[in-house]
Amino acid sequence: MSNKSVDAMTPQELAEACAHELYRRDNATRQAGMTLEAVEPGKSVVRMTVRDDMVQGHKTCHGGYMFALADSAFAFACNTYNEPTVAIGCTIDYVAPALLGDVLTATATERSRSGRTGNYDVDIHNQEGRLIAMFHGKSYKVRGQILEHAQASKQENSND
Amino acid sequence: MSNKSVDAMTPQELAEACAHELYRRDNATRQAGMTLEAVEPGKSVVRMTVRDDMVQGHKTCHGGYMFALADSAFAFACNTYNEPTVAIGCTIDYVAPALLGDVLTATATERSRSGRTGNYDVDIHNQEGRLIAMFHGKSYKVRGQILEHAQASKQENSND
């Protein structure tokens, strides 16, 4: 990742720096084995393989893990502007079951962003390209900056 | 748990037998440390402590785990009639953050049930009784029975 100051970054560099910082801090996303495949301003792609600890009866993925995957993709997409946002409400609609071993890809797209709120759609497909679930998230901008602390700690490190 | 046949159970016994059978099969719910505190026809109470692997930045619980808790309570509540149901759509609204170590209690209540579909509300409160999130789940009845296989395997075991 770039050592550029935040102000000197292009929108794409800023989106990547924010996403990587969020990923670093986010135990839940990392421990579920999710990988950040791509990010750009207002967009992200996150992947997760359905593990044994994620299934319920009939070896189908627990809805909570499908939701968590979509929710993480949503979080990466709406936090690409160095303005921290939180989810205030989400919906998920299940279309087809995800099974043990399936590789699920969540693609998040910004639909709107104005004032403090934004709307994001996330589609989850399996490894065969079949639509598994559709998610919608509403974001709310809170105070502060995502990279502030990260940049500060990098500067400290660069003094070593 | 009772060795009664399904037909001889009261609605309350049936609700408990179904919930315990689902819990037994459900890796995801057990591995998240959720405990089933109470169940009755159309209702359930499920508890979860926010662990280190469930938090994201700022030590707040990942939305996916709050969703998973509510989703499990919903599943126990809508599967109390020995008719297997699945979620077809859910919404969650976040009211206040849940923090590392918080003990979250999800209370699921049936709002309607007719034909193949049902509607359930789930409220999540923390250990101080503060409302953390509100969840709504829509259920859809599929074929089969929940306890069929379980009863069969018990009979096999009793032959040992």
Place this chain on the structure above:
Amino acid sequence: MSNKSVDAMTPQELAEACAHELYRRDNATRQAGMTLEAVEPGKSVVRMTVRDDMVQGHKTCHGGYMFALADSAFAFACNTYNEPTVAIGCTIDYVAPALLGDVLTATATERSRSGRTGNYDVDIHNQEGRLIAMFHGKSYKVRGQILEHAQASKQENSND
């Protein structure tokens, strides 16, 4: 309605003054024949009879009119503090059909309110007390005051 200044009103007087001002301005609600039955801080009850111009095939009420009824009850409930709020997202779940001539009562209840956003539940029942639909609305506080203009115009009138 009271001629008291806004500052001198009790919360209940303020809730009533806001609701009546909103009702006065709201062509859509009035022309659908909705009546405001009760209001208090964070709560409202609104009633509507299903008319011939609200039905679709099979003489059932168009979902849009059931939504409009719930949405109006939501608006009255979240605008009881003299702080103008708008809806940013709503959900509705249909439980039973409403028929031509049915008298529908929507009861709105505040579930949370903090910062700029709030969450409100609205249940619609028919004249027999049967649950017809469940609505959830998320509010967002915008700038200004509800009664500001109203009070100004009253003062002008009182100069006559």
Place this chain on the structure above:
Amino acid sequence: MSNKSVDAMTPQELAEACAHELYRRDNATRQAGMTLEAVEPGKSVVRMTVRDDMVQGHKTCHGGYMFALADSAFAFACNTYNEPTVAIGCTIDYVAPALLGDVLTATATERSRSGRTGNYDVDIHNQEGRLIAMFHGKSYKVRGQILEHAQASKQENSND
């Protein structure tokens, strides 16, 4: 409209015949001045001009009428297969206000359809192409046929 029997229709002819039959029966949609601009299997486009009886304070369109527009587009799209379906749950997210005189276009797209349920997205844009609201509807197939009665009555008429 075609005098063909239902069995002889192409999917496109069937979609058009179903939509026109629904439109004919639907007082609420017609009286709101909505026009059906296009229909094909799983899709529809519906248009509505914001009238004086649809606005609330500040001359903005009441959320109920935006919902009704989206809901009608959803109904036309999910009823294109001669299998009657009803809405069981819907969500709407408001992005920008619609004003008195605005011409709103709702475009409904099928996202999934299997078993008895389906999922449809509807976007509402204004005359300048700006996104105004996003709607999601879940459909449920009920018994019967849409064109059955219509065809029967046509046959009766053709005997005159």
